[in-house]
Amino acid sequence: MDRIARRRQAVMDEALTHAIDIMTEKGVGGLTVVEVARRSGIRGPSLYKYFDSLHALYDSLFARGLQAQLGAVRAATADAEPGVMRMRAAAQALVRWASANPALAQLLFWRVVPSFTPSPTTLAASSQDMAELRAELREAVARGELRPEADTQEALRLWTVVLSGVISQQMANDPGATYEEGTFSQLTDRAVDLFITTYQNPIAGGPHATTGP
Incomplete structure (x- = not known):
């Protein structure tokens, strides 16, 4: 993975971590792109470079949760x-x-x-x-x-x-x-x-x- 790809993955990982914190605090339905971007220290529109919609963000969270759950079980x-x-x-x-x-x-x-x-x-x-x-x-x-x-x-x-x-x-x-x-x-x-x-x-x-x- 090159430097640009690593940077992109780091931003996405940080955004997902913030998203989990938001869902924990406000409920899963309380997640917004704007709040994730704010906590990540970037502008809202910039986050769409990594997740093209709120549903894409939820999809990545679902995938992360499923991977973690399967890892724990295995x-x-x-x-x-x-x-x-x-x-x-x-x-x-x-x-x-x-x-x-x-x-x-x-x-x-x-x-x-x-x-x-x-x-x-x-x-x-x-x-x-x-x-x-x-x-x-x-x-x-x-x-x-x-x-x-x-x-x-x-x-x-x-x-x-x-x-x-x-x-x-x-x-x-x-x-x-x-x-x-x-x-x-x-x-x-x-x-x-x-x-x-x-x-x-x-x-x-x-x-x-x-x-x-």
């Missing part, structure tokens, strides 16, 4: 046993990340800007995330931990409903609390247990069903 599951145990570790990491990054989590999990839709390029990473989760469900079935019904789109949707429910309740009703202290984030393992119980293979027994507090 780091937490790197050494986890495949199947149900890795799914549990992923769930804990996801809720922990959302608790620590509420502004980006709202952008990812809530439709807080009704007119905004992530670009196809940005959504491709989200699709890859879903593909990896589906592969984990398939692995749990192959290991005999879950019944074949778990390797379906319905089960995948239910998993997202369970975790997004925990995250939404935590952000809406106990904002600012840590993962360990949050009224709802503390229920992550219990919520995962409910999902696992729904699809658990009775032959496998229950050694992986409850490992949390």
